[in-house]
Amino acid sequence: MELKKLMEHISIIPDYRQAWKVEHKLSDILLLTICAVISGAEGWEDIEDFGETHLDFLKQYGDFENGIPVHDTIARVVSCISPAKFHECFINWMRDCHSSDDKDVIAIDGKTLRHSYDKSRRRGAIHVISAFSTMHSLVIGQIKTDEKSNEITAIPELLNMLDIKGKIITTDAMGCQKDIAEKIQKQGGDYLFAVKGNQGRLNKAFEEKFPLKELNNPEHDSYAMSEKSHGREEIRLHIVCDVPDELIDFTFE
Numbered sequence: 551m552e553l554k555k556l557m558e559h560i561s562i563i564p565d566y567r568q569a570w571k572v573e574h575k576l577s578d579i580l581l582l583t584i585c586a587v588i589s590g591a592e593g594w595e596d597i598e599d600f601g602e603t604h605l606d607f608l609k610q611y612g613d614f615e616n617g618i619p620v621h622d623t624i625a626r627v628v629s630c631i632s633p634a635k636f637h638e639c640f641i642n643w644m645r646d647c648h649s650s651d652d653k654d655v656i657a658i659d660g661k662t663l664r665h666s667y668d669k670s671r672r673r674g675a676i677h678v679i680s681a682f683s684t685m686h687s688l689v690i691g692q693i694k695t696d697e698k699s700n701e702i703t704a705i706p707e708l709l710n711m712l713d714i715k716g717k718i719i720t721t722d723a724m725g726c727q728k729d730i731a732e733k734i735q736k737q738g739g740d741y742l743f744a745v746k747g748n749q750g751r752l753n754k755a756f757e758e759k760f761p762l763k764e765l766n767n768p769e770h771d772s773y774a775m776s777e778k779s780h781g782r783e784e785i786r787l788h789i790v791c792d793v794p795d796e797l798i799d800f801t802f803e
Contacts, residue, residue, distance in 0.1 A: 563576065567630075577612060585608065594621035647686070657682045677700075693708050726748065
C-alpha cells in the first residue's frame with residue numbers, strides 16, 4: 551500500500567473538532583482505520599486492537615504521539631467526517647496507486663451488501679457498484695445506488711472517476727449498453743461485455759453465429775481454462791476472431 555500517498559490525500563478532509571480538545575490527529579485516526587479495515591477489522595474494537603498490535607508500523611507514517619485512541623473515540627471521529635470528502639480522498643489515493651501505464655483489466659460489478667437491509671427503519675439493502683483492478687487486486691472506485699436496476703446509470707458515473715486509458719473494462723450483461731461502450735471508448739479504454747437476453751437481437755445473432763457445436767470445435771484461435779469456483783469445476787473457452795459479416799451491422803439496442 552502507498553501509505554505516504556494516502557497521508558497526502560487525507561489532508562483534504564476537514565477536522566471540525568475543537569483544536570484544544572484534540573488528543574489524536576485526524577490523519578492518524580483515518581490511517582489507523584483504513585489499515586485496520588483493509589486487514590480485516592469488522593468493528594471499532596477490532597480497529598483499536600489492530601492499532602495496539604501494529605503501533606510501530608503505523609508510526610512510520612503517522613505521529614500517534616498519544617498512542618492509539620480508544621474505540622469510542624475512533625467511532626465518534628469517523629462518524630463526524632464528510633463522507634463525500636472521504637470518498638474523494640479514497641478515489642484520489644487509488645488513482646495515484648493505480649499506474650496509468652499498466653495494461654490492467656478493470657471489472658465493474660454490482661453487489662448488494664449483506665445484512666444492510668433494515669426492516670425496522672424501513673431502509674432497503676445497500677447496493678454498490680465497484681471497479682476492481684485485477685492487476686492490483688483492489689477496489690479503485692465505488693458508487694452506492696438505491697437498487698440494482700440503477701447500475702446502468704451508475705456505471706458512467708463510476709467511469710468518470712477512473713483513468714481507463716489503455717485498459718479493458720468488463721461488466722456483466724446489465725452493463726452491455728451502447729452509451730457505456732461509447733463512453734469507455736471516448737476515455738481511451740476497451741471493453742468486454744457479457745451478452746444476454748437484455749440485448750435480445752444481439753444475443754440471438756451471437757447464438758446463431760456461434761452454435762454450441764462450433765464452440766466445442768472452434769475454427770478460430772481459442773484457449774480453454776479450468777478452475778474451481780463455488781464448489782464446482784468451471785471450464786471457460788475463449789475464442790478470438792474478427793467480427794463476422796453477419797454481426798457487422800448489429801449494434802446495442
